[in-house]
Amino acid sequence: xxxxxxxxxxxxxxxxxxxxxxxxxxxxxxxxxxxxxxxxxxxxxxxxxxxxxxxxxxxxxxxxxxxxxxxxxxxxxxxxxxxxxxxxxxxxxxxxxxxxxxxxxxxxxxxxxxxxxxxxxxxxxxxxxxxxxxxxxxxxxxxxxxxxxxxxxxxxxxxxxxxxxxxxxxxxxxxxxxxxxxxxxxxxxxxxxxxxxxxxxxxxxxxxxxxxxxxxxxxxxxxxxxxxxxxxxxxxxxxxxxxxxxxxxxxxxxxxxxxxxxxxxxxxxxxxxxxxxxxxxxxxxxxxxxxxxxxxxxxxxxxxxxxxxxxxxxxxxxxxxxxxxxxxxxxxxxxxxxxxxxxxx
Amino acid sequence: xxxxxxxxxxxxxxxxxxxxxxxxxxxxxxxxxxxxxxxxxxxxxxxxxxxxxxxxxxxxxxxxxxxxxxxxxxxxxxxxxxxxxxxxxxxxxxxxxxxxxxxxxxxxxxxxxxxxxxxxxxxxxxxxxxxxxxxxxxxxxxxxxxxxxxxxxxxxxxxxxxxxxxxxxxxxxxxxxxxxxxxxxxxxxxxxxxxxxxxxxxxxxxxxxxxxxxxxxxxxxxxxxxxxxxxxxxxxxxxxxxxxxxxxxxxxxxxxxxxxxxxxxxxxxxxxxxxxxxxxxxxxxxxxxxxxxxxxxxxxxxxxxxxxxxxxxxxxxxxxxxxxxxxxxxxxxxxxxxxxxxxxx
DNA sequence: TTGTAGGCGTTATCAA
DNA sequence: TTGATAACGCCTACAA
Numbered sequence: 001x002x003x004x005x006x007x008x009x010x011x012x013x014x015x016x017x018x019x020x021x022x023x024x025x026x027x028x029x030x031x032x033x034x035x036x037x038x039x040x041x042x043x044x045x046x047x048x049x050x051x052x053x054x055x056x057x058x059x060x061x062x063x064x065x066x067x068x069x070x071x072x073x074x075x076x077x078x079x080x081x082x083x084x085x086x087x088x089x090x091x092x093x094x095x096x097x098x099x100x101x102x103x104x105x106x107x108x109x110x111x112x113x114x115x116x117x118x119x120x121x122x123x124x125x126x127x128x129x130x131x132x133x134x135x136x137x138x139x140x141x142x143x144x145x146x147x148x149x150x151x152x153x154x155x156x157x158x159x160x161x162x163x164x165x166x167x168x169x170x171x172x173x174x175x176x177x178x179x180x181x182x183x184x185x186x187x188x189x190x191x192x193x194x195x196x197x198x199x200x201x202x203x204x205x206x207x208x209x210x211x212x213x214x215x216x217x218x219x220x221x222x223x224x225x226x227x228x229x230x231x232x233x234x235x236x237x238x239x240x241x242x243x244x245x246x247x248x249x250x251x252x253x254x255x256x257x258x259x260x261x262x263x264x265x266x267x268x269x270x271x272x273x274x275x276x277x278x279x280x281x282x283x284x285x286x287x288x289x290x291x292x293x294x295x296x297x298x299x300x301x302x303x304x305x306x307x308x309x310x311x312x313x314x315x316x317x318x319x320x321x322x323x324x325x326x327x328x329x330x331x332x333x334x335x336x337x338x339x340x341x342x343x344x345x
Numbered sequence: 346x347x348x349x350x351x352x353x354x355x356x357x358x359x360x361x362x363x364x365x366x367x368x369x370x371x372x373x374x375x376x377x378x379x380x381x382x383x384x385x386x387x388x389x390x391x392x393x394x395x396x397x398x399x400x401x402x403x404x405x406x407x408x409x410x411x412x413x414x415x416x417x418x419x420x421x422x423x424x425x426x427x428x429x430x431x432x433x434x435x436x437x438x439x440x441x442x443x444x445x446x447x448x449x450x451x452x453x454x455x456x457x458x459x460x461x462x463x464x465x466x467x468x469x470x471x472x473x474x475x476x477x478x479x480x481x482x483x484x485x486x487x488x489x490x491x492x493x494x495x496x497x498x499x500x501x502x503x504x505x506x507x508x509x510x511x512x513x514x515x516x517x518x519x520x521x522x523x524x525x526x527x528x529x530x531x532x533x534x535x536x537x538x539x540x541x542x543x544x545x546x547x548x549x550x551x552x553x554x555x556x557x558x559x560x561x562x563x564x565x566x567x568x569x570x571x572x573x574x575x576x577x578x579x580x581x582x583x584x585x586x587x588x589x590x591x592x593x594x595x596x597x598x599x600x601x602x603x604x605x606x607x608x609x610x611x612x613x614x615x616x617x618x619x620x621x622x623x624x625x626x627x628x629x630x631x632x633x634x635x636x637x638x639x640x641x642x643x644x645x646x647x648x649x650x651x652x653x654x655x656x657x658x659x660x661x662x663x664x665x666x667x668x669x670x671x672x673x674x675x676x677x678x679x680x681x682x683x684x685x686x687x688x689x690x
Numbered sequence: 691t692t693g694t695a696g697g698c699g700t701t702a703t704c705a706a
Numbered sequence: 707t708t709g710a711t712a713a714c715g716c717c718t719a720c721a722a
Contacts, residue, residue, distance in 0.1 A: 001406075002436050004715055015693045020717070028691060050437045051399035052715030055698045058396075059717085061346075085668055091347050092395045094698090170683060177682035181527050181639055211682065294526055297683075302672070323430055327647070330685075333678035337522035337556065338515060338642075340675075349699055360709045365701065373707060397699030400714045404701085439714090 003044035011040050023048070050318065057317045058094035064312050065117035066125040067110065068151075071103035074281045075256075075301065079152060082305020083125075090313045097309075105197065107131045114141070123312045124148045128155040130199040147315065151308040152301075154199050162321060164308040166299040166329045168200040172207025174297050174331050175252050175276045180216050182274050182294060187216065188247045191224035192234060194255030204254040204278065222248060227257030234260025242268050253277040262287045280334060285341050288334070296339075298332045348389035356389070357382050368393075395663065402662045403439035409657050410462035411470040412455065413496075416448035419626045420601075420646060424497060427650020428470075435658045442654075450542065452476045459486070468657045469493045473500040475544040492660065496653040497646075499544050507666060509653040511644040511674045513545040517552025519642050519676050520597050520621045525561050527619050527639060532561065533592045536569035537579060539600030549599040549623065567593060572602030579605025587613050598622040607632045625679060630686050633679070641684075643677045 005023070009016045014033060021029045022037040023046070066083060070076035080099075087097050098121070100113050110129050114137045117124050124141065128134055128150045135157040138148045147161040154165055179189070191208065194201040205224065212219050222245050227234035234257030242248060242264060251273055253261050258277050265273055271291070277284055280298045287293040307325055314322040350368070354361045359378060366374045367382045368391070411428060415421035425444075432442050443466070445458050455474050459482045462469050469486065473479055473495045480502040483493045492506040499510055524534070536553065539546040550569065557564050567590050572579035579602030587593060587609060596618055598606050603622050610618055616637070622629055625643045632638040652670055659667040 001439060005717095006715070016716085017693060017718090018691085021692085024717085030691060033691090047436070049400075049403075049715050050434075051396045051403075052698095053717085054396035055394075055400060055700095055715075056717045058394075058698050088668075089395075091392070094346060096346075174680065174683040177680045181680065184529065323433075330677075331683045332675075333680070333683065335519065335522045335526065335678070338519040338676045338678065351699070361700085362702090362709060362711095363707085366708090369701085375707060378707090394699050397714095398701085400699075400716095401701045403714055 002049070003041070003046040004049065005046075008037065008040050008044060008046060011044070012037050054093055054317055060094075062093070062095040062122045062316045063120055064090065064095055064097045064123050064125060064309070064316070065121035066097065066099045066309075067113045067117060068099065068101050068127045069103070069105055069110070069129070070101050070127070074283070075279055076152075078301035079305040082302040082307070083309050084305075085302075086306045086309025086313065089310060093313060093317050095313055095316065105129050107133050110134060111137055114138075118144070118146055121146060123161075123316055125151055125308050125312055127151050128153050130155050149308050149312050152304055154203065156199070161315060162308075162311050162325060164304050164311070164325075164329060165200075166304075166331055168203035169207035169210075171278060171297050171299065171331045172204035172209075172252075172254070173211040174207075174333065175204070175278070176208045176211035176215070178276050178295050178297075178333065179250055179252065179274060180212070180219075183216075183219070183250055185218070187219040187250055188222050188245065189219060189250045189252065190222050190238075190241055190245070190248050192227050192238065192251060192253045192257065192261050193224055194227060194229050194257070196226060198255070201254050208252055208254075227253070227255075227260065229256025231257055231260040233257065235264050236260075238264035239268070242270065248273060250274040251276075255279070258287065258293070259283045262292045266290075266292055280339070285339065288336055288339055289341065291336070295333055295335045298334055300329050300332065304329055347394070348386070348391040349394065350391075353382065353385050353389060353391060356385050399438055399662060405439070407438070407440040407467045407661045408465055409435065409440055409442045409468050409470065409654070409661070410466035411442065411444045411654075412458045412462060413444065413446050413472045414448070414450055414455070414474070415446050415472070419628070420624055423646035424650040427647040427652070428654050429650075430647075431651045431654025431658065434655060438658060438662050440658055440661065450474050452478050455479060456482060459483075463489070463491055466491060468506075468661055470496055470653050470657055472496050473498050475500050494653050494657055497649055499548065501544070506660060507653075507656050507670060509649050509656070509670075509674060510545075511649075511676055513548035514552035514555075516623060516642050516644065516676045517549035517554075517597075517599070518556040519552075519678065520549070520623070521553045521556035522560070523621050523640050523642075523678065524595055524597065524619060525557070525564075528561075528564070528595055530563070532564040532595055533567050533590065534564060534595045534597065535567050535583075535586055535590070535593050537572050537583065537596060537598045537602065537606050538569055539574050539602070540571060543600070546599050553597055553599075572598070572600075572605065574601025576602055576605040578602065580609050581605075583609035584613070587615065593618060595619040596621075600624070603632065603638070604628045607637045611635075611637055625684070630684065633681055633684055634686065636681070640678055640680045643679055645674050645677065649674055 005016050005019045009019045022034050090097050102109050111133055118141050126148050149162045150160050151164045193205050225237045238261045275293045277296045284296050311325050350361050350364045354364045367379050435442050447454050456478050463486050471493050494507045495505050496509045538550050570582045583606045620638045622641045629641050656670050
């Protein structure tokens, strides 16, 4: 039987209103009674009841807008599943949610969506493009009391309410660590990166190279190329690389385009090449099953969606971030044996 | 603005009481009005408000008892952290929680604790010993309306409300898969298992051997021994094995006693040996850092605690299990690069 | 500066 | 078979 405002009021011989004013720092209360109430609250170990707050919060009619670069992007399906799980909670608090989707990473498009969201929403969940224009808008929204939670992408701006994404440098380092454990003394490595315009892809490459240089300076980095997350481009480039560098015995794919890279390797009959990649889309699952991809560094996509929404709801209702957020999003290693091929991650 | 009982009542021209009776199947309602109300509820997309239920549930004064074989067991510290996180929720619903701890795996001791818990609790979270006596008691409790959620250990009894633990066979297979990826053509493997009396430890060994036989039939399994999760025993046995089988180049440690095994390997100057283990206790972290343990298969200990408590609370209050439970507990692979050395897991 | 009262959605009790 | 009402804990508007 935890302490309630009512119990404290009775004990202090004042009304519930006064206790409420004290505990929520609303002012207009006699310093003496304030002190007395705080004392009693402490002694009784008062913590506000979440259900009570939740119920009362319903009248406020909060709105959350979500902006995602998710159109035609396989990876985001799971993120959206997680968002939906969080939206059931939003519903309980009478919070309305709008999901605004865009295709690709065009700054102007995202800026327009942010303008729209800024007009209606009390909080924004943003799959941010790392660009000064966006950073400006986010800062401006904050100054007008609209907080932003970034999701999946890292943004070079520290003043967001929360950043729900993986440490991409660690992701790259983890891929490198795996290669180090699987390769022998001779290593000729190719990096197939996504796009130089995406901060996370760059960070993965940085983490990967740093780790190799530190732990295996004898390894040879042959070349790196961009796939632009495009299957055809990835296929053609990988094919060329394999013929010009037949000594290649390891490939790190930072993001999309895995199907192209893997097909080139498969067709060349180079099952000996150690392929490490990121995420766990259907394509990745397929090639892990086939044994072409030896391991993948995944990033809890569903959880990212859920935690972002859950944190937004929680913040609006309770004025603070939930404990669950502080575990962070982790870089998880999956191989054939511990991968769940049924669920798409 | 989701539909509420009040809105449905207004629309149907009846009182909230009647709507409540229909939606919660309490009987005593005219079939015609029942049908009408169900129709309206469906049309309005009614889902009960969790905060409302939560608030009302407070008056019931539920009790949850937790029984853990956790005394002097490093691994359980994180499980208990998770339980505590879940207990904050229990508090909100006015649910009282008692944690009963025991040392080791004595069936009589656990049976006594179960008897005690059965008298006071509405639901039990049980770190079950897989023994017919325990299974009987759990079945008996169920028949008296007290549900059990097992935590961390697998129990050969399917009728529990939920089983919050990892797939141990998959855990062993994952360790085997990792070895296959790290070893070359020659493999002489030693298995250091915990205790034959612990179901999970056996299952890990089964999963490990099955996987090796299937994917690397050419590998050689030299021997296996029990550590009884005892550091000294593990050290002495491993030392012997190393001198009688110097060809050993891989060791799988299923559970406790890692410090003993690793020390023996370290002292023998055998840094070439590939060591794979389970969990992420401080000891494991230390040897991962040193590079003796190449990888460990972890089991989300904190999450196990949280999900067990959260599910119990959720079930008592809402009469069903939460969505979050269905992601399950996963076997996660950690190497030096993606391990969090600050937090103890 | 303080108290009162009504409402958020659900449940339970009592009266009709 | 149904309706009315109070309660759970918190918040807010208004009255004193």
